Amino acid sequence: MAAAPPAVAVDGGMAAAKVASQAYLETKAGKDTRVLIADLCKQFYSLGWVSGTGGSITIKAHDDSIPKRQQLILMSPSVVQKERIEPEDMYVLATNGSILSSPSPKPCPHKPPKCSDFAPFFLKAYDMRYAGAVIHSHGIESCLVTMVNLLSKEFRITHMEMIKGIQGHGYYDELVVPIIENTAHENELTEQKIPWEQLIKYSL
Template sequence: MAATPPALAVNGGLPAAKFYSHGWVSGTGGSITIKAHDDTIPKRQQFILMSPSGVQKERMEPEDMYVLATNGSILSSPSPKPYPHKPPKCSDCAPLFLTAYDMRSAGAVIHSHGIKSCLVTMINLLNE
């Protein structure tokens, strides 16, 4: 029997708004994903919460997140919002995120287009 996806209640709001205010994500650019922590489920079988593609991250609500199994199958999708919103779409980066969880035992992955994140990457590349 499959485990039930976790409830998406988040104290103090979704962290995406904080990521945006720090310049770590920019509007619809990038994506945010986190592995739900539950000590009763082995780490490789825990659920993954993932932001949808094309959504302003600072305006997301907990119910806007996808819930995925670690094999990438979608367990729960956000409900479509009325026009002019586009239908929800899981991040195109999902395979990359799932690989990071599998190969690096990551607890969260952020794909950022934020100016500060891009500058740090460029500085690191110059220093190699």
């Protein structure tokens, strides 16, 4: 039986964290998570849930030997067509947001890799909801429901089979999703503009 990989040094030095994370990512959990994100990006693209370079998928590399709050976070890159993402294209982040590993640049015409501007918000969901994964969708349906009533601050829905996929909800329950006014650039969505307590309450 293989020895358990070392845990990530959350409060330690960056060098120690990188050494630990490299061993961690070489485990089956790390490799499988890379492949899963790449596969999901392709599938979501085909379903229209993400478009072009828009949207993101981030998953913690689950390993029973490492406490969930210390598990490494793998994140799909920005400025890359989602249907073309490969397992080696992922960013690796520590739970404090430090980038431990970046994908290698590819030759022209590929753009240099870039970590998502939404990374701070993903980390917030991991911290506040003890999440194992966070998905940022650019689905056209998601955009359209926010435009049914331009003055509404939330979207409400009930009697839908898929509501059962949301923790604590069933077919007859009402799901309430906050609507947050968008900005021209994702990094302009500051802490002050997002009602975190309300948003996290209705997330997975």
